[in-house]
Amino acid sequence: MSRKVRHVLGISGGKDSAALAMYMRTHHLEIDMEYYFSDTGKELNETYELIQELESFLGKKIIRLEANSSHKNPFDHYLDIYNGFLPSSMARWCTQKLKLEPFERWIGNDLAISYVGIRDDEDREGYVSTKSNIQSIFPFRKHIWSLEILHKVLHNSNRDKIASLFTEIAAPELLDRYIEIVLEPQSPKYLFSQKLKDLLQLSISTFNRVVFDFLKDENYPISNLNEYSLLNNEDNVDIKKVFQLFKDNGIKIPGYYDEIEFEVNGQKGVYNRSRSGCFFCFYQRKIEWIWLYERHQDLFRKAQQYEKDGYSWMDNETLEQIIQPERIAQIKLDYIATLQKKLIKNKSNKLVDILADDVEVCANCFI
């Protein structure tokens, strides 16, 4: 017997998850979406403003997930438990305790489809739960499936089953080509990525339908649905379309993305903050720490207060060291030089595009 499936979408405070919420509200109102926000208690004000604005737009409450029930701010609560040990990319307890665990507690044993705002122009996978009752779907991508599902569907051992599913639903004039692609085994000469591309080129919605039908015999949340409107989704949303969604729906882009001019030793540059998340996030580039110091000095000083007992946010220098005038100038000059190199290679001249993928970041906090 089919079980009820919840549809959930996490708002991180970043542009992509906000755009996905707008997209689902305008294109897939038939899906009864539950929106949530895992509050670390240390977000930028712009994030809280965006959440409020989105709530009015969506006409729904965005549920705040509590990481802890103590009266203390969630981040500080866990920092005490970790004896002041600051999180880092190598020891990211913050994501685990403040984002993943509250989310998985909230879902419990329910079946859930989690909608993730990874864009079509990004080459990453984002959060895929290790819990079998939670499945990720990616509406902005050319296809909507996780890599794990795609590998299963296109596995050589499933070729006959997939061929028979295409036989049932493919347009007759394309069937021979489908069978040819499906029956050719993956090998060093015919890679998974090429096989996927060949199938998607013929029809995205047919491919989605075949995957959906294949999953009916598997044990995924989506296996419990009789119909799913996203199967016909042939949109693919890149960064330009994300900004367009904000514009079309009259939602203000969070102010920290604004590019602000600075001058150093006669050279001009622009900086901003490239992502949402905690104001002290250790994923920040050095130029973003300088942005925080120069634009939100109160928050910078608060971040500084956490640096004690030998712990610091960066590996090789403290916040006190980074704000020495000659160090600030050097960081700005290095950043201008890096940007110039990237500008030559990049099609876009927007900072968020240019800098988007140059560091591995936490998909939970920044999408």
Ligand code: SF4
């Ligand atoms: S934004 Fe950064 S510091 Fe905050 S929870 Fe995410 S990874 Fe940790």
